[in-house]
Amino acid sequence: MLARQRRRLVLPFLAPAATIYGIFLLWPTLQAFVTAFTDWKGVTLDKSFNGLGNFEHLARDPLFFKTLGTTVALVLVGGVILFPLALTLAFATSERIRGRHLFRFVVLAPLAVSVVAAAVLWKFVYDPNLGLLNGVLRAVGLRDLSMPWLGQPETALIAIAIVIVWQNVGIFVVFLSAAIANVPSDLKEAAQIDGGSALQVFRHVTFPLIWEVTRILMILWIVSGLQEFVFVWAMTKGGPLNSTETVGIFVYMTAFQGKAWAYATAAGVVMFLLMVAISLFFYRVTRRDVVQY
């Protein structure tokens, strides 16, 4: 009876959050799954059941598979740049070095810039004639390295990945710094007494102890990277030659420009399922025995 009274007390406090969750997450998700099986064009609210037609079309759409590959490439390239950088910065800012507070501010400052503002800023930086990057390269005698960074398929995706990393590295550094700070200092001291260098201590003591946090951050990166849209849209709109077109851009253009809303939704559903599958797979293969201290 007491337990039932406690439940009566707890449930009303859960109701607002559950309502918001239901309205803004569950309901649209259910709608999306239903819409993916229709032929909806987005002009009126009329929808006819289409069976697996949209998914069959997706399976034959070379552009969808190209965008899928581009999206995975963006996640991989961005991840390869982001995580070593974030770990290095987190390690550096965890040490008592002069100016570390200023250093932390510099690392965290991009987080305060809105995504669109950051994209427009970097679009200017990358401009082949007016941009800062080519200007600096020419000024230091590296004119041959100046190029239209966003205008060639070979460099556009990496250029965008760098911008995404620049904007997000701060938050990753925050989480990793907190994890590093929680590593008991006596363990590190013991390793140092045993003759370990700073790098060895980090590699054999600190990093294993922060692996769980790192793993979660990697999964978050994968999930957000697979949904990338804003930076690509603001900087290249998927060009040049569709070389930066992510699945997010594909879905947007299919829905809002092509008016094939059901088809776009089907692509979104496929992406959702892929994200779940990739995340679970990654979670499984990166699992290690938890080191407790």
Added chain:
Amino acid sequence: MKNHMLAVHRPARRRASLAPGGRRSIAGLAALLLLGTVAGVSATAPRSGDVLTHTDPVSQQQMAPGQIEIVSLYPDDAPDSRNLALTNAEFSAKFPGSTAILNFPGGQLADSITNRWLAGDPPEVNYGFFHGTPQAWDYAAAGQLYDLTAAMSEPLDGYGDATWMDSILPGIRGFTTYPADGKAYAVPRELQTYQFFYNKKLFSANGISVPTTWDEFLAACATLKAAGIEPLAVSGPTQPYTDIYYSYLLARMADPVAVQAALDGKARFKDVPGALDAATELERLLKEGYFQSGFEGTDFTAAQMSFLQGKQAMMLMGSWLFGEMKDSIPVGFDSGIFSFPVVDGGHGDPNAVIGGVVMQQVAAQSKRPELGAEWLRLQAAKASQDRRTVDLGYLSAYDGAAVPAGFDSTVADLQAGGRLILEDWGGYAAVSITQAQRDAYGLPISALFLGQSSAAEMVDAIDTGLARFWDLP
């Protein structure tokens, strides 16, 4: 002695609240919430049958006053918005108690506006929901557009006895009407044409006359390049601005009817005589290096600014250039205009104009569509059209409106019934076009611009892409 049973108050534990009975309660609550959400959303969602139709003109006295919403293509501080505000003032004066407010959603057919149409709450006056191309008829077919036929059969201020429809340039009238029912659902706001803008100072300093033929144009480019001046400004990443070079060459060198048939899937593109010749001429421009350096990664605003700052001598751009950049044009910048040159020996139309028409529509489901139609009538009036052309340099789609300097021959062609070919041959201007269809034409042209294909490969790629899209044998 009695044993007193002490009530032991154990602290509440999470596991206790999530005991089987608790879990069922939470699941039940969540299910109820979900069902309630579904029921609520379903009850309030607009049904496709709830479309209001207004076919009879309503007199000024009969119209109930109120506020109407006008979608604007420009933000509040843009020159065009200031002009729209004047039209709004005229509207309030003509319809006491009524006001028109501007809504800038970020562009034509913006997502926020599209969603409002779906929700049954559209603004009165909109852009992009109807056009002359078949890809832009969806909303008319769905009965979501206000019928303007009766309104357009009445005279229009400033054009004498001509009706509103007859005041529109002959080559533009077709874009107002839905062929399936013959009714008018859109009115032109402005005409946009592509032509070369050139820097008069750079031309005169190098002894260059305005080219009228393709050979003269190539000679002018060669002279400028030899003098160390970049001949042509262009934005590489913005697909239509690269496509337009090939589109014009096609219009000059190939039969436009044959080209349109191929783009519409009725014939093979590679079989169109002149298609390869046009690609070869475009390839020549690229191989000679006549386009600005770094064009591949230059945004269109940066390209326009670069031209206005005198870094390039010419720019193939839309007639909106000076109106849009009015506040950014340097003092003393002197520019002229010339039509895309004629190609000697070409089999195309030497007078064809490539451009577009910005069309406005009234939403049938809006609160006051009759007032929306009257607002459009005020905007179409000669006084309003002249304001845009004289003050802002835009082109009017109305016969008799003032013509901005330099566009006389363009307008004369259209007054005489000349062909207006939609930019990108109807692709870019369409309301709904799949990416595959757009890419079939535009992507191979971009590949040529980026040096990733030859002229012949470009034509083959367009042919292959269109054949795949239209499922041709």
